[in-house]
Amino acid sequence: MNHETEPPRYAEPDESNVRSLVEAFYRRVDDDPLLGPIFSRELTGRWDEHLAKMTTFWSSLVLGSKQYRGNVQEAHRPLGDIEPQHFARWLSLFLNTVEARYEPAAAVQFMEPALRIAQSLQLSKFGWDYPIPAEQQELLAALKRLRTGGEPQPDLPARSGGEPFPARFVGRGKPG
Ligand code: HEM
Numbered sequence: 814m815n816h817e818t819e820p821p822r823y824a825e826p827d828e829s830n831v832r833s834l835v836e837a838f839y840r841r842v843d844d845d846p847l848l849g850p851i852f853s854r855e856l857t858g859r860w861d862e863h864l865a866k867m868t869t870f871w872s873s874l875v876l877g878s879k880q881y882r883g884n885v886q887e888a889h890r891p892l893g894d895i896e897p898q899h900f901a902r903w904l905s906l907f908l909n910t911v912e913a914r915y916e917p918a919a920a921v922q923f924m925e926p927a928l929r930i931a932q933s934l935q936l937s938k939f940g941w942d943y944p945i946p947a948e949q950q951e952l953l954a955a956l957k958r959l960r961t962g963g964e965p966q967p968d969l970p971a972r973s974g975g976e977p978f979p980a981r982f983v984g985r986g987k988p989g
Contacts, residue, residue: 822913822914822915822916823914824919825919826871826875826876826915826919826922827876828872830914831868831871831875834910834911834914834915835864835868836864837910837914838906838907838910839852839863839864839867841910842903842906845906847898847899847902848902851892851894851895866881866883869881874922874926875926886933886934886937889938890937895938897939897943897946900934901946901949903931904928904949907923907927908924908927908952921960925953925956925960928953928956929953931949932949
């Protein structure tokens with residue numbers, strides 16, 4: 814393995830290393846035989862815009878900068894030719910890039926949201942009964958345990974009566 818070209822591992826995410834993570838990740842995506850063609854087809858002439866948007870997105874998640882405005886589900890809806898193997902490749906490139914650049918405590922801050930969002934995109938692309946690959950589920954569960962200090966997850970609180978479940982999400986409609 815060539816260690817000379819590896820950048821230092823950061824202990825904490827900050828604006829500049831998030832930008833550089835995003836650039837490194839999409840260089841690998843662009844070079845990847847499976848993912849490269851999809852991204853270049855979709856993003857020709859718009860790479861700079863995409864990198865800036867993704868930097869904002871990750872900064873919002875890991876730095877709490879709250880600048881990202883967008884809809885991740887909607888952005889992926891037009892991509893009709895995405896298959897399970899694309900997600901596997903995306904995740905493996907992303908997790909490897911993060912792991913090489915951040916110390917573990919910082920790395921998990923990227924990994925857990927990536928796995929959660931990937932899962933929600935997979936379910937909406939492939940159907941709610943799509944079986945998320947076991948190793949992906951296990952990794953997400955392990956990261957969650959790390960974050961919560963290995964404590965058993967508390968039971969969900971009993972739901973107070975009254976509010977039907979979907980109301981929070983779909984709105985109440987017009988009164989009367
Ligand atoms: C198979 C895997 C994936 C593929 C092929 C893919 C592809 C793309 C493409 C082509 C775009 C640009 C859309 C456009 O501007 O026209 C995009 C946007 C985006 N992707 Fe992915 N993506 C994948 C997985 C993920 C995952 C797992 C995440 C979770 C972190 C993610 C987060 C985003 C975000 C935040 C945007 C910008 C959304 C916006 O426009 O606001 N993607 N993706």
